[in-house]
């Protein structure tokens with residue numbers, strides 16, 4: 001099939017969805033192509049830390065300034081996606097106080113509000129903290145829901161004319177002199193092939209940016225750094241807890257809806273797919289995080305997952321932790337003589353909007369038009385409404401519940417299916433809180449499949465879909481399987497073997 005668009009965006013993470021929204025609000029037609037569902041890359045595999053900038057303020061003040069500026073904007077325009085928990089950078093006896101003093105000074109210089117707390121003050125705010133802590137600094141960190149954020153951006157982009165091709169991978173670029181004339185993309189679920197002509201292309205493929213550029217014979221230097229994270233079965237703190245020392249392994253705990261996320265490691269990789277979380281990583285994360293909150297040592301974990309950071313190499317870095325978390329915007333006209341291609345990569349989830357604005361500005365400059373971005377002032381459609389369990393509790397008793405952990409109602413799932421936009425029925429797991437709670441889908445995904453069967457939405461064998469889901473679920477659960485979790489998994493195994501004959 002042949003398609004034509006003004007701007008083709010490759011990548012459906014936060015950056016790609018943000019660009020689709022930014023351009024369509026400026027009235028510029030665009031099409032986004034994503035090889036999985038939205039959030040298949042790092043955008044769906046991070047901590048969800050709503051950075052104040054504190055984490056980078058000492059080593060990378062420019063990235064820190066970007067974070068605090070975007071933190072302020074997103075509180076207004078994306079309030080539904082953000083939980084304003086605040087954060088503490090705590091100093092333990094082995095950390096000394098030199099770094100803390102540098103940290104406070106650097107926050108002042110970067111205009112990040114920072115308040116020094118005594119040991120008693122910190123413990124009264126967070127009684128679960130290590131009682132040996134020397135002091136803490138409070139900063140405006142928080143937690144952000146990447147799923148809400150990306151889907152809200154995509155929804156608003158669509159409402160303003162953007163279109164999407166999901167589960168569709170760009171497999172080749174057709175060059176004509178100094179331009180990309182067209183791309184070939186393949187629908188990975190249905191096998192259909194598209195030839196897409198676009199006046200301009202934006203490479204928003206995150207960690208895949210170099211791999212994508214190689215399709216055009218181009219190359220950028222990137223380090224691929226895997227970070228693994230563990231999910232506890234409840235919140236272990238109200239605030240984000242950071243260790244007040246240079247960023248290292250296992251030094252962040254982020255509250256997220258009903259759970260907490262511990263992270264992270266930093267391991268150089270050659271490939272982006274098939275990320276494995278190893279037992280030494282799990283042990284390291286638990287050991288380090290329990291120095292900050294001792295109860296973590298005996299807490300139950302419900303899942304482990306990993307993502308790959310797209311880090312752009314300027315050539316002067318030391319280790320991966322020293323590579324800037326700022327973003328890069330590359331005009332391939334200036335760099336490689338390809339007039340209609342742009343790459344935007346690196347950065348943070350928190351800076352997605354700024355990355356999208358700058359990439360869209362460059363597209364407009366190339367088009368010779370002057371439509372300024374409005375995303376820094378125009379709220380996302382859901383802004384002002386709160387998402388979360390408290391809101392869900394208000395709807396209890398209003399119909400059947402599919403997911404008991406996260407209180408997702410049958411009606412909510414039916415509404416997503418009524419929209420008719422899902423190519424793969426299990427993509428509903430990215431559109432709702434289904435299967436994100438403590439049982440990780442063990443008791444709701446078969447109900448979901450029942451619903452799909454009833455409504456005739458499933459083509460083929462639903463047991464095969466169930467098996468596929470269980471295989472994916474197992475990858476996340478296996479690294480954290482010990483103690484009572486083993487017993488629960490045995491129960492789940494017997495249910496699936498006994499009832500579904502799997």
Ligand SMILES: Cc1cc2nc3c(=O)[nH]c(=O)nc-3n(C[C@H](O)[C@H](O)[C@H](O)COP(=O)(O)OP(=O)(O)OC[C@H]3O[C@@H](n4cnc5c(N)ncnc54)[C@H](O)[C@@H]3O)c2cc1C
Pocket residue numbers: 010011012013014015016033034035036037038039040041042043044045046047048049050051168169170171204205206207208212225226227228264306307308309310344345346347348349350351
């Ligand atoms: C372990 C870890 C922890 C992090 N923690 C935080 C945090 O707490 N806070 C924060 O602000 N940031 C955090 N980040 C950074 C943040 O997640 C990323 O910077 C951000 O999500 C990048 O978004 P993106 O859209 O640029 O890339 P991605 O989300 O990776 O999107 C790129 C997309 O391109 C698609 N794609 C690739 N090739 C093709 C192709 N050929 N055709 C079609 N589609 C293609 C991929 O499937 C992918 O979905 C973390 C990152 C990691 C890895």
